[in-house]
Amino acid sequence: MRVFNESSLTSITSASSATKRKKKKEVCHEFVKLPLSWQAKKKLSKLLSIIRHKVFREIKKEYGELESKQIRANVFLPKYLGVTKFEDIKLFIPDYFRVNMNYDREWDIEFPLKRGSTGVTFVDGKPRYTKRISRRAGEWESKLKMTKKIKEMVHKDLKWIFSIPLIDPFDRNVILGVMNIDGLDSVIEENVINGAILKVSMDLHAFRVYLSERKRKIITFK
Numbered sequence: 001m002r003v004f005n006e007s008s009l010t011s012i013t014s015a016s017s018a019t020k021r022k023k024k025k026e027v028c029h030e031f032v033k034l035p036l037s038w039q040a041k042k043k044l045s046k047l048l049s050i051i052r053h054k055v056f057r058e059i060k061k062e063y064g065e066l067e068s069k070q071i072r073a074n075v076f077l078p079k080y081l082g083v084t085k086f087e088d089i090k091l092f093i094p095d096y097f098r099v100n101m102n103y104d105r106e107w108d109i110e111f112p113l114k115r116g117s118t119g120v121t122f123v124d125g126k127p128r129y130t131k132r133i134s135r136r137a138g139e140w141e142s143k144l145k146m147t148k149k150i151k152e153m154v155h156k157d158l159k160w161i162f163s164i165p166l167i168d169p170f171d172r173n174v175i176l177g178v179m180n181i182d183g184l185d186s187v188i189e190e191n192v193i194n195g196a197i198l199k200v201s202m203d204l205h206a207f208r209v210y211l212s213e214r215k216r217k218i219i220t221f222k
Contacts, residue, residue: 026222030174031080033215034094040214041096047207048073048179051200052099055181058196059188070184072100075166076111076118077177086221091118091178103155115145118178121163125175127197129190131160157184162193164204168212176211179204 036044052073060066075097078089090110098107111119117130161182168174181197197204 026220027086028218028220029080029086030168031078031217031219032176032211033217034077034081036094036096036214040210041094043210044075044207045096045099047203047210048075048097049099051179051203051207052181054200054203055193055196058199059183059192062192063186063188066186069100070186072182072184073180074098074101074182075177075179076122078122079110080217080219083219084221087113089113091122105153106155109150109153111150112147115147116150117161117163118180121165121178122175125165125167127162127164129160129162129193131187132158155184159183159185159187160193162197164197166208166211169205169208170212174212176208179207 052071053068055073056066056068056071059071074093076091076093077097079092080089083089090112092110093101093107095107101107111122113119113123117128121128159182161180164179164181165175166177166179168176181193
């Protein structure tokens with residue numbers, strides 16, 4: 001039998017505590033493995049187009065002058081390759097996840113976590129509506145912490161955004177990305193948008209399910 005004196009026990013306990021602290025710093029995160037297959041891109045792109053079109057039709061019932069080109073949709077996914085810290089992840093729009101987004105400067109937007117409606121939604125998992133405060137200043141709500149660079153890249157006529165977390169339907173602790181429905185030129189009241197989003201709840205669920213069924217990339221961050 002091995003006998004430990006008080007000092008050795010203290011040493012062992014300290015080492016054990018240090019090991020536990022070290023382990024706590026290592027966190028695993030799941031991501032949709034990129035690139036997606038051609039079939040997955042086609043399927044998800046079609047679903048996104050359907051969602052955008054249905055939302056447009058619902059909003060148009062209240063805003064008769066609204067044109068289809070004014071309602072847009074996109075999906076941001078995490079860019080995880082080469083990232084060693086979770087907080088350094090940025091969200092980007094794959095080219096197959098852009099509907100009616102014809103302003104090419106927006107194609108290169110990358111949101112850090114907790115920045116912009118997209119970055120905040122990806123972290124807290126809550127859907128949110130936000131609108132531009134001032135077109136001239138390009139200002140959005142301060143709580144979104146938009147950087148000057150991102151503000152300059154956003155379409156000057158963008159008036160509002162509704163961000164939807166793409167939560168894994170089979171594991172609600174996993175957020176796979178963020179879907180945005182947004183509008184140009186006209187500010188649409190939040191209650192109207194909420195009603196339109198409710199009408200496409202089944203389509204949103206289908207999108208989430210199909211996305212969640214793609215291969216995963218599991219990364220451990222320290």
